[in-house]
Structures are given as structure tokens and as C-alpha cells.
Amino acid sequence: MRKMRRAFQQLDTDESLSILEKSTSGTLACLDNDGFPYAVPLSHVLVDGKLYFHGATIGHRIDAVNANPKVSYCVIDQDEVIAETLTTHYRSVIAFGRARMLSDVTEKRIALFKLGQKFAPGLTDKTIEEIDRFIDAVSVMELTIERLTGKEALELKKARQS
Numbered sequence: 001m002r003k004m005r006r007a008f009q010q011l012d013t014d015e016s017l018s019i020l021e022k023s024t025s026g027t028l029a030c031l032d033n034d035g036f037p038y039a040v041p042l043s044h045v046l047v048d049g050k051l052y053f054h055g056a057t058i059g060h061r062i063d064a065v066n067a068n069p070k071v072s073y074c075v076i077d078q079d080e081v082i083a084e085t086l087t088t089h090y091r092s093v094i095a096f097g098r099a100r101m102l103s104d105v106t107e108k109r110i111a112l113f114k115l116g117q118k119f120a121p122g123l124t125d126k127t128i129e130e131i132d133r134f135i136d137a138v139s140v141m142e143l144t145i146e147r148l149t150g151k152e153a154l155e156l157k158k159a160r161q162s
């Protein structure tokens with residue numbers, strides 16, 4: 001496994017997971033059928049240490065992931081440009097792992113419900129209605145994380161430690 005060069009800027013696993021938990025979107029990087037990296041923004045939910053995404057049942061992402069399930073997913077937690085010091089106070093997380101499309105309807109329903117609870121808390125009835133209506137038209141992708149790293153600008157690290 002590749003080590004972070006500036007390890008003192010690394011977040012621990014719990015901090016990285018908590019960023020995945022609270023953030024709403026990130027960029028999925030996959031390798032498409034033509035050998036190009038395809039980086040596509042998505043919304044996610046973290047459930048029991050796995051990431052779940054929903055979307056159409058066809059498209060560039062589906063083709064790419066079906067051809068090569070190895071992916072990574074990057075979330076930017078903070079990006080505050082500090083012009084005076086020619087830098088940015090950043091914090092981000094990258095998860096590497098394998099993606100699979102859920103085929104089991106119960107698994108799909110649970111993941112879609114978790115997405116609904118995260119993005120529209122309180123709209124439980126509407127969420128269930130939508131799941132019932134669109135369950136066959138929606139795909140759900142599960143990303144099992146094999147490697148998770150988080151990194152933040154030195155300034156943020158120092159500020160948190162003081």
C-alpha cells in the first residue's frame with residue numbers, strides 16, 4: 001500500500017470516515033472501456049463503512065464500473081483559498097475499493113432508504129413512495145472501501161492541535 005509522503009498531514013481513519021459521513025458528494029474515478037479515467041461527481045451515503053450511490057441503470061459510469069470494478073472516490077471537505085499566503089486550507093478524503101451494482105431488491109431498497117434519510121430527513125413517506133415507483137429504473141452501486149486516507153493542510157492540522 002502506498003504511504004502518504006507528508007504523513008504528518010494525514011487524518012486518522014475515524015476522521016476520514018466522519019468526513020464521508022457528513023459530506024454530500026464527491027468524485028468517483030473509474031477506468032472506462034476506452035482506457036480513459038472517468039471522474040464523475042456523485043452523491044453518496046455511508047452505511048456500515050460502505051459507500052452507496054444511486055443513478056440511472058445505463059450510462060458511461062455503469063459501463064466503466066462493470067468493465068473494471070476498481071474505483072476511487074474523492075471528497076473535498078474544505079477548500080479555503082488564502083490568497084495572502086498563496087495557499088489553500090484544504091481537507092479531503094480518498095477511498096479506494098471495489099464497486100458492485102446491487103441486484104438484490106432488498107439491498108437496493110435499504111440503500112435507497114438510507115440515501116433518502118440522509119438527503120431528505122423527515123420525508124420518510126415520500127422517500128418510500130419514490131423507492132416503490134422507481135426501484136426498477138434506478139441502479140444502486142456499493143463501494144467496499146479497501147483503503148481510506150484523509151489529508152489536511154498543515155495550517156489546519158496545527159490549528160486543531162493547538
Ligand SMILES: Cc1cc2nc3c(=O)[nH]c(=O)nc-3n(C[C@H](O)[C@H](O)[C@H](O)COP(=O)(O)OP(=O)(O)OC[C@H]3O[C@@H](n4cnc5c(N)ncnc54)[C@H](O)[C@@H]3O)c2cc1C
Nearest residue numbers: 025026040041042043044053054055056058059060061062
Ligand atoms: C454534486 C453532484 C451530485 C450528483 N449526484 C448524482 C447522483 O447521486 N446520482 C447520479 O446518477 N448522478 C449524480 N450527479 C450527476 C452525475 O455527475 C452524472 O451526470 C450522472 O450520474 C450521469 O453519469 P453517466 O456516466 O451515466 O452519464 P452519461 O450521460 O452516460 O455520460 C456521458 C458523458 O457525459 C458527460 N458527463 C456526464 N456527467 C457529467 C457531469 N456531471 N459533468 C460534466 N459532464 C458529464 C461525460 O463526458 C460523459 O462521458 C451529480 C452531479 C453533481 C455535480
